[in-house]
Amino acid sequence: MGYQLELRHFNYFIAVAEELHYRKAAERLFISQPGLSRQIKQMEEILEAQLFIRNKKKVSLTPAGSYLKGEVEFILNHLELTKKQLKLIKEGSSGALRIGFLGSAMQKVVPNLLVRLRDRFPNIETSLDELSNHAQVNAVLKDKLDLGFVRLARVPKELAIKPVFEDSFSVVLPKNHVLSQSSFKGMKQLKDESFILFSQDYSPLYFDKVMSICEDAGFTPKVSHRSVHAQTIFTLVENNLGIAIIPTSLQNGFDLNVKFIELKKIKQRAQLSVIWKKDNRNPVLEHGVNLLLNQS
Amino acid sequence: MGYQLELRHFNYFIAVAEELHYRKAAERLFISQPGLSRQIKQMEEILEAQLFIRNKKKVSLTPAGSYLKGEVEFILNHLELTKKQLKLIKEGSSGALRIGFLGSAMQKVVPNLLVRLRDRFPNIETSLDELSNHAQVNAVLKDKLDLGFVRLARVPKELAIKPVFEDSFSVVLPKNHVLSQSSFKGMKQLKDESFILFSQDYSPLYFDKVMSICEDAGFTPKVSHRSVHAQTIFTLVENNLGIAIIPTSLQNGFDLNVKFIELKKIKQRAQLSVIWKKDNRNPVLEHGVNLLLNQS
């Protein structure tokens, strides 16, 4: 007494229930017949129910034993399934990847990653959250996100950061502006305009780059408005409230009454980076990062 | 190596996964901490997967461990059920039915089912648990309950759901309120009252319906208090802290200083549904469901 039911009992029980023959069952289990006899007997004592009827020449299941056989088979099958699934999770081919992104990163990189993830690992579930640079860094640090897409130069030392996309800048002008693609010669022509920019604390890197572009052209820009939404910035430009400088790829996906002039000769580039926590244990993360960095 | 997974490992694993603390888990299991450490380590070797992250001061589950916890809970619950059924079969009975219910479902449907079950199948044992909608869904999913009585519109796809009772709504007013059965003309008269409702996460369906009743009357209700107990709601109304809208049948069984006005002309109805797991293996479940749905 005081014994505990174990999975061993289940395997032995199934063998006997299928063979209906102790010696054969014992052979199949690679143990001795007396050992098997004792384990089955013990099992019956633990469950306080007779499972087999043995009359010295024939073994058969009692109703209780027959019911138990079905349930034990179910449990063992479920367990096997669980082990297989566990292996998949361990390898990272199943699980969840929580992704954060800046509004301005949706144009190419993130959709591309999602498509390739679904193709290669259909069992991985993804979730998306649009968040600011700062909120993403915090979320990744706190293990609320696995991956973040940010425009930042430096991040806390717990995080890894890798550039994934580089982009030129473009000037955004109202349709009726005097300058055009052909008449535009350089930033100097814009030194008296007032500028609409992304807020400095929303994306300090972007802000610095715009400043440095103007500095290279020999002036300091007047900044009239700041916003965190590309949509807002375009609308302000449309209404003649100023001009803007944005990462070129942002112009896709909007249908507005503005014109874009790409700054091809400017050395500054807008870069988008992925961040993740170095000691994040989510095995899925590795696949995500690989897929992003080893572009094929 | 060559070790086998046993039920013992499962029990130990669940203890650690719940406590997230080896010493406390060991105490709960009445074994020593080193023994527990070794068994968990062994389990990880058998499954070839890390289940916990321990950094000397904090224990947490890996994604694999978290998945395994759910499955192991299911297996252990199912095993408990099997043992119970086995005992009943041995005693010549046909099985057990574990029922969960919302407090507000006891008035008619559940007692009715219990009486008819005992008449038709005197050998079926029943057990009852009062649980929230959410807790019932989880319990049914994990094989802790066979039947649940909930107020929900949608449930996970593993579950079946069927409406069993439909009810009008009633307004609950303090005894001294100016409105009465005869002077009540419509919900519009209540647009300036503050409302006491069941919490949204306790019963989202109920919450939505109340909102829609008020919306139909052309106002958005001020919600002053939320509770999960009908008793509490009645007491709050009694003390002039607001008025409530409840399923009509709930008014039975309480003796309180409030008055009820049934909303006969309102299209919204409170409905109670049964849920069960589609692949539940309890042989008795079918009898219970049939008795409920094929009302005689």
Added chain:
DNA sequence: CTAATTGATAACCCATAGGCATTAAATAGT
């Protein structure tokens, strides 16, 4: 910097799963 608390290791002990030998009962063959 000390004290306290964590999980992991090491060495030991003994409970028990499983082995071998044997027995008792049931059947088959002559």
Added chain:
DNA sequence: ACTATTTAATGCCTATGGGTTATCAATTAG
């Protein structure tokens, strides 16, 4: 009827490994 054969159960023994105590190393709190 009497072996010969085969069944599951019993008795005894061994050794694997689960669980113990003592201790360590790492981390945190004061």
